[in-house]
Amino acid sequence: LDWTDFSSGYEDILYHKAEGIARITINRPRVHNAFRPLTVMEMQKALDDARRDSEVGVIIFCGFGGKAFCSGGDQKVRGDSGYKDDKGVHHLNVLDLQRQIRTCPKPVVAMVAGYAIGGGHVLHMICDLTIAAENAVFGQTGPKVGSFDGGFGASYMARLVGQKKAREIWFLCRQYNARDALDMGLVNTVVPLEELEEVTVEWCRDMLRNSPLALRCLKSALNADCDGQAGLQELAGNATMLFYMTEEGQEGRNAFVEKRDPDFSRFGRNP
Numbered sequence: 277l278d279w280t281d282f283s284s285g286y287e288d289i290l291y292h293k294a295e296g297i298a299r300i301t302i303n304r305p306r307v308h309n310a311f312r313p314l315t316v317m318e319m320q321k322a323l324d325d326a327r328r329d330s331e332v333g334v335i336i337f338c339g340f341g342g343k344a345f346c347s348g349g350d351q352k353v354r355g356d357s358g359y360k361d362d363k364g365v366h367h368l369n370v371l372d373l374q375r376q377i378r379t380c381p382k383p384v385v386a387m388v389a390g391y392a393i394g395g396g397h398v399l400h401m402i403c404d405l406t407i408a409a410e411n412a413v414f415g416q417t418g419p420k421v422g423s424f425d426g427g428f429g430a431s432y433m434a435r436l437v438g439q440k441k442a443r444e445i446w447f448l449c450r451q452y453n454a455r456d457a458l459d460m461g462l463v464n465t466v467v468p469l470e471e472l473e474e475v476t477v478e479w480c481r482d483m484l485r486n487s488p489l490a491l492r493c494l495k496s497a498l499n500a501d502c503d504g505q506a507g508l509q510e511l512a513g514n515a516t517m518l519f520y521m522t523e524e525g526q527e528g529r530n531a532f533v534e535k536r537d538p539d540f541s542r543f544g545r546n547p
């Protein structure tokens with residue numbers, strides 16, 4: 277793909293777009309792409325841009341270099357109540373990014389080469405699809421390094437792999453290879469590292485050929501099953517959007533703007 281570079285102004289990430297695909301790359305290979313608060317803020321900003329860009333239909337998350345997708349929170353900037361930014365303020369802002377990925381109405385694909393560990397593992401799980409390279413390594417480390425993600429990191433993991441496996445992954449902090457991950461239902465497919473981007477782009481192109489509105493409604497429907505009232509809000513937001521697209525919905529608006537009573541009489545009542 278002929279990627280156009282939009283990385284200017286970002287320090288910790290690279291941001292590219294091509295043919296309806298946006299690609300957000302964590303660019304901290306010296307620490308296996310661990311994230312600090314700035315990294316997360318930049319990922320949020322790029323994801324927001326990709327969401328608003330009507331030319332973009334799918335978003336890829338990945339890590340720079342073939343060795344790591346993301347190794348979680350940068351333990352070297354971990355303070356006593358969160359991860360420190362340049363001003364010394366403590367953050368757990370990756371939780372906001374997780375919600376942003378889930379509520380993004382466009383599919384988000386994790387393209388995983390190398391380590392997806394700790395908070396980096398949770399990030400790939402949150403994404404709609406995961407394409408893993410054969411060298412991918414998955415696992416949680418929280419109980420080893422004095423952390424845990426009891427939110428999506430626990431409950432959504434259990435939805436993906438079941439309760440027994442989720443407890444094993446969190447309680448033992450083992451590492452799993454790509455084949456294990458595929459068997460557990462943690463990833464969608466495993467491909468040779470050299471083919472990782474090619475296959476990911478192929479999957480993206482398949483989605484781009486399909487109805488964006490159908491994908492949008494399906495994502496919110498699948499979210500709604502897990503996300504309680506917030507999930508229903510998302511799903512219902514799409515119902516409202518569809519209603520706005522109908523003549524029946526538009527009659528209400530027109531009547532108000534034209535200062536007359538609405539006439540809904542021509543709209544049938546389906547059984």
Ligand code: 1HA
Nearest residue numbers: 307308310347348349350351368394395417421423424425
């Ligand atoms: O749990 C949460 C949260 C929960 C709730 C709310 C918010 C949360 C936010 C974040 C997190 C977490 O992510 S906690 C889990 C944090 N991550 C980890 O515990 C993984 C730490 N890294 C490792 O275990 C290993 O590096 C590795 C299994 C991924 C790879 O091992 P390997 O191949 O032996 O490489 P290694 O030599 O360890 O790493 C290469 C360099 O990268 C080292 O740099 P050096 O010290 O030699 O200069 C290493 O320190 C650095 N590095 C790797 N991971 C991190 C890191 N530096 C800072 N933070 C890291 N996470």
